[in-house]
Amino acid sequence: MKVAERRAVNGVNNDGDMRSTRSQSAENARRAGFDGLELHAQGSHLIPQFLNPRLNQRTDAYGGSSEKRAQFLLDVLDAVSDVWGSDRIGVKMSPGWASGSAFTADEETRADYDQLLKKLNDNNLAYLHLLGAPGTVEERVALFSRYRAHYQGGIIANLGFTQALGNEILEHRIVDAVSFGAPFIANPDLVERFAQGHPLAEGDRDAYYAGQAEGYTDYPAFTATDHTDRASHQTTEIPVSSNIRAMIANVEVESLEDAIPLYRELAGDVDVRRFPYRELEVALVGPFLLYAGPLEKYVSQTATVLVDSLDPVLDALGKAGAEILEAPNEVPNGTRIVARHPDGSVFEYMRPRS
Numbered sequence: 079m080k081v082a083e084r085r086a087v088n089g090v091n092n093d094g095d096m097r098s099t100r101s102q103s104a105e106n107a108r109r110a111g112f113d114g115l116e117l118h119a120q121g122s123h124l125i126p127q128f129l130n131p132r133l134n135q136r137t138d139a140y141g142g143s144s145e146k147r148a149q150f151l152l153d154v155l156d157a158v159s160d161v162w163g164s165d166r167i168g169v170k171m172s173p174g175w176a177s178g179s180a181f182t183a184d185e186e187t188r189a190d191y192d193q194l195l196k197k198l199n200d201n202n203l204a205y206l207h208l209l210g211a212p213g214t215v216e217e218r219v220a221l222f223s224r225y226r227a228h229y230q231g232g233i234i235a236n237l238g239f240t241q242a243l244g245n246e247i248l249e250h251r252i253v254d255a256v257s258f259g260a261p262f263i264a265n266p267d268l269v270e271r272f273a274q275g276h277p278l279a280e281g282d283r284d285a286y287y288a289g290q291a292e293g294y295t296d297y298p299a300f301t302a303t304d305h306t307d308r309a310s311h312q313t314t315e316i317p318v319s320s321n322i323r324a325m326i327a328n329v330e331v332e333s334l335e336d337a338i339p340l341y342r343e344l345a346g347d348v349d350v351r352r353f354p355y356r357e358l359e360v361a362l363v364g365p366f367l368l369y370a371g372p373l374e375k376y377v378s379q380t381a382t383v384l385v386d387s388l389d390p391v392l393d394a395l396g397k398a399g400a401e402i403l404e405a406p407n408e409v410p411n412g413t414r415i416v417a418r419h420p421d422g423s424v425f426e427y428m429r430p431r432s
């Protein structure tokens with residue numbers, strides 16, 4: 079519908095129906111055993127249509143002024159709070175959302191949202207979930223600072239975050255948490271991948287909203303095979319065993335500054351952890367452990383393989399004819415074996431300390 083054709087739709091009965099549908103949904107969610115409820119007031123959906131001065135042409139209690147346009151959301155909140163208690167309710171909104179000719183964000187809509195955020199301070203919500211905008215961490219910090227200035231409760235930041243961007247904005251202490259949407263589709267084990275520094279799989283955008291499981295809920299969790307594939311130029315004859323958790327290729331580099339961007343391209347959009355180790359500068363970039371400094375003094379092996387148990391590894395190494403340079407021994411990170419494979423490559427097999 080074009081803006082010019084849009085007409086005012088008033089009527090208390092319709093609005094009452096909408097509110098009671100929502101309290102029924104809230105009741106159903108409670109009966110189904112959910113822990114809480116997130117009110118969907120984002121994108122181009124119903125509640126943001128009420129909020130938008132160009133879409134909302136009403137002349138009744140829900141249109142005509144910023145306060146009245148916001149009243150629909152506040153009334154729906156009241157209705158669902160009766161079922162849940164407001165501290166079990168989050169609200170997801172997208173103050174900067176732009177879509178088509180009517181859904182444009184400008185100073186008027188931004189000022190409306192500022193007022194609405196202030197008003198929501200009175201609602202004792204579990205959290206406010208806000209879509210920001212793509213950009214650098216500085217741009218994101220600036221945007222969320224505006225929201226933080228108006229809203230004092232918990233804020234979850236969303237839209238286009240990577241693990242690194244998420245960590246950075248959290249360090250600024252402007253928001254309380256960061257959420258991830260699309261990355262969860264291709265990475266059902268996203269949290270584990272973040273925790274372990276594993277590379278992320280890319281989702282198939284054509285399959286989004288297609289209404290089928292394919293390309294939507296059928297992505298596998300990370301396996302050690304993915305890992306060894308990515309680092310394959312560093313590997314030789316690893317005694318593959320079902321207990322391998324991850325493989326980290328150890329790579330000597332001249333300078334971390336030069337090497338990290340290159341390895342990020344190989345590892346995907348992964349978190350980079352930098353830390354000093356004796357005289358070395360070390361960075362973990364996905365499956366690569368980069369060392370700069372007098373490497374030969376400390377690191378002789380080309381890869382570290384993290385395993386759940388060392389016994390099958392010893393077995394496989396024996397069968398492969400590898401030379402055991404260090405029998406299982408305790409090191410600060412766990413228990414390890416160092417072995418030279420028949421082709422001369424040296425590997426460390428580590429059962430990390432839990």
Ligand SMILES: Cc1cc2nc3c(=O)[nH]c(=O)nc-3n(C[C@H](O)[C@H](O)[C@H](O)COP(=O)(O)O)c2cc1C
Binds near residue numbers: 118237238257259287
């Ligand atoms: C295929 C797909 C389906 C989505 N469905 C919903 C949904 O049902 N409810 C919702 O609040 N957001 C939904 N979203 C939006 C995400 O929750 C999130 O706000 C958005 O993807 C931006 O975050 P991201 O950049 O981390 O993906 C969906 C996103 C995608 C890609």
